[in-house]
Amino acid sequence: xxxxxxxxxxxxxxxxxAMVFPFAWMLLTSFKSVRQMLNAPLDWLPHPWRWQNYxxxxxxxxxxxxxxxxxxxxxxxxxLTLLTSAMAAYAFARIRFRGSGVLFVVFLATQMxxxxxxxxxxxxMLARFGWIDSHLSLILPTVANPFAVFLLRQFIRAVPVxxxxxxxxxxxxRWRCFWNVVxxxxxxxxxxxxxxxxxxxxxxFFFPLIFLNSPExxxxxxxxxxxxxxxxxVDYGLILAGSAIAVVPTLIAFLIGQxxxxxxxxxxxxxxx
Amino acid sequence: MAVxxxxxxxxxxxxxxGVRNRDGWWAAFFLAPQVTALAVFLxxxxxxxxxxxxxxxxxxxxxxxxxxxxxxAQLSDPEFGLAVWNTVKLxxxxxxxxxxxxxxxxxxxxxxxxxxxxxxxxxxxxxxxSVAVALMWQIILAGDESGVLNNSLRSWFGLTPPDWLGxxxxxxxxxxxxxxxxxxxxxxxxxxxxLQTIPPQIVEAARMDGAGxxxxxxxxxxxxxxxxxxxxxxxxxxxxxxxxxxxxxLVRPEDNEGARTIVYQVYELGFKDFExxxxxxxxxxxxxxxxxVTLVQFAAQKRLVHYDS
Numbered sequence: 001x002x003x004x005x006x007x008x009x010x011x012x013x014x015x016x017x018a019m020v021f022p023f024a025w026m027l028l029t030s031f032k033s034v035r036q037m038l039n040a041p042l043d044w045l046p047h048p049w050r051w052q053n054y055x056x057x058x059x060x061x062x063x064x065x066x067x068x069x070x071x072x073x074x075x076x077x078x079x080l081t082l083l084t085s086a087m088a089a090y091a092f093a094r095i096r097f098r099g100s101g102v103l104f105v106v107f108l109a110t111q112m113x114x115x116x117x118x119x120x121x122x123x124x125m126l127a128r129f130g131w132i133d134s135h136l137s138l139i140l141p142t143v144a145n146p147f148a149v150f151l152l153r154q155f156i157r158a159v160p161v162x163x164x165x166x167x168x169x170x171x172x173x174r175w176r177c178f179w180n181v182v183x184x185x186x187x188x189x190x191x192x193x194x195x196x197x198x199x200x201x202x203x204x205f206f207f208p209l210i211f212l213n214s215p216e217x218x219x220x221x222x223x224x225x226x227x228x229x230x231x232x233x234v235d236y237g238l239i240l241a242g243s244a245i246a247v248v249p250t251l252i253a254f255l256i257g258q259x260x261x262x263x264x265x266x267x268x269x270x271x272x273x
Numbered sequence: 274m275a276v277x278x279x280x281x282x283x284x285x286x287x288x289x290x291g292v293r294n295r296d297g298w299w300a301a302f303f304l305a306p307q308v309t310a311l312a313v314f315l316x317x318x319x320x321x322x323x324x325x326x327x328x329x330x331x332x333x334x335x336x337x338x339x340x341x342x343x344x345x346a347q348l349s350d351p352e353f354g355l356a357v358w359n360t361v362k363l364x365x366x367x368x369x370x371x372x373x374x375x376x377x378x379x380x381x382x383x384x385x386x387x388x389x390x391x392x393x394x395x396x397x398x399x400x401x402x403s404v405a406v407a408l409m410w411q412i413i414l415a416g417d418e419s420g421v422l423n424n425s426l427r428s429w430f431g432l433t434p435p436d437w438l439g440x441x442x443x444x445x446x447x448x449x450x451x452x453x454x455x456x457x458x459x460x461x462x463x464x465x466x467x468l469q470t471i472p473p474q475i476v477e478a479a480r481m482d483g484a485g486x487x488x489x490x491x492x493x494x495x496x497x498x499x500x501x502x503x504x505x506x507x508x509x510x511x512x513x514x515x516x517x518x519x520x521x522x523l524v525r526p527e528d529n530e531g532a533r534t535i536v537y538q539v540y541e542l543g544f545k546d547f548e549x550x551x552x553x554x555x556x557x558x559x560x561x562x563x564x565x566v567t568l569v570q571f572a573a574q575k576r577l578v579h580y581d582s
Contacts, residue, residue, distance in 0.1 A: 019454070020394060020397070041429060084307045084310065088306070095296050110315045115515070116556055117539075118314075118318035119318075123544075144311040199400055224402070224405060225522055250402070259389075261400065262462050266465065
């Protein structure tokens with residue numbers, strides 16, 4: 001039994017190292033000069049440590065603006081997604097109306113359509129709206145989220161109807177029932193969904209790549225990709241310092257909230273993909 | 274999705290008292306924002322994509338009816354054939370290996386004390402931006418001395434390794450490795466959640482009957498976990514078909530045709546060549562392929578997946 005535990009720990013640690021190595025290597029390399037990066041046999045540790053890569057990366061890329069852009073886009077997107085999908089989920093879970101079954105199937109079916117299929121028409125439509133090269137193109141289209149409606153509907157169904165009935169007898173209307181009775185009771189669902197939607201928006205790359213042009217509008221992943229596209233191997237140190245600046249704060253936030261984040265994504269299965 | 278729906282039969286919808294004919298209006302009110310968003314940003318573009326696929330249009334001049342020309346042009350274009358083949362190859366490499374690894378790790382985590390520490394390690398790539406992931410792997414896989422893998426293979430072992438990202442054959446394997454690495458943690462926690470729903474008494478009973486670990490895995494754990502495995506397989510195939518970010522950043526497929534996938538083809542036709550009709554046709558072929566593979570999987574699950582009823 002002891003031996004088995006030890007063997008399992010050894011195997012898991014080996015796998016864990018494979019997970020950590022690319023992060024660690026990025027951090028180490030971000031302190032190297034380009035010359036040192038090309039040394040063979042390679043130098044594991046930087047010598048001397050080139051801290052200058054970081055100020056240089058910050059000077060070359062507007063990270064402050066990109067962070068703010070990514071953050072407020074994700075925050076607005078999550079708020080709108082949570083509110084509208086909770087409303088729709090409430091209708092599906094609690095209100096009897098004609099065609100609700102059919103409409104729900106339509107919701108689920110649209111979930112199957114990949115973004116790549118709709119991206120060309122979406123681009124043409126957003127161009128007509130004047131939303132290309134504007135953050136609206138990132139905030140609004142992804143609010144349409146059938147998966148979110150499906151997930152919250154499951155949570156609402158688990159809330160006892162009696163709670164709502166009691167509120168109704170006290171004279172509460174539909175909206176008050178939704179807002180004051182149902183929403184507080186599905187907080188775990190809203191939290192899980194909020195985390196998933198935030199990560200999806202925060203890390204999204206395909207839509208920003210296609211919908212944005214101006215450098216000052218770029219989100220963090222887009223900024224990183226543009227920078228690495230302009231600067232070739234010559235500036236590896238800067239590119240990696242930039243990656244570190246993009247990755248480390250997210251990782252810290254993840255480590256703080258890891259239990260909640262992992263459980264949210266595990267329980268909802270589909271994750272943010 | 275289907276798995277979840279199946280698990281929850283029609284029940285639980287009850288009518289709250291005191292509500293009569295205003296229900297329709299309330300339903301419309303609560304549904305309006307999502308339904309509007311869905312119609313404008315998903316359903317309409319999908320319909321538009323179908324129309325565009327039958328048109329010749331560069332976005333500026335007049336739209337011209339093209340019939341099936343766009344589809345015919347794509348299907349007879351060797352470049353598109355290559356893209357289909359690469360897409361299928363990527364899925365064949367990523368899905369079985371990725372899920373098998375995830376299952377092994379989940380089993381190990383389920384049997385070890387203090388597993389939550391490892392869980393965090395394996396999950397780190399899942400929350401990391403795909404662009405940063407690709408940049409991290411570039412300095413591991415690069416063919417020149419800046420790639421840690423080839424640098425060490427050459428200087429320590431005297432080997433002459435291939436250029437993992439530049440070689441037309443190896444590049445798809447490299448992309449698969451990066452994709453598996455970055456999605457492993459998500460599959461691990463999903464499998465782990467599935468494993469934890471298996472009642473320990475069942476495993477214990479099998480052990481009392483003299484079943485060994487391998488036998489327990491094959492005859493108890495695997496059948497009970499099969500709905501989760503099926504669900505993850507469907508999702509993994511779909512997301513492998515849609516892979517874009519890591520390919521775009523790791524290798525620009527215009528430099529290495531071995532990395533050209535259908536999704537990249539859609540992107541290039543639409544946003545570099547402005548062949549909107551062609552791009553939509555390619556996208557619809559991808560959708561058809563996705564639906565076909567998903568249907569085959571659903572047909573296969575009837576024989577392979579065990580549902581506890």
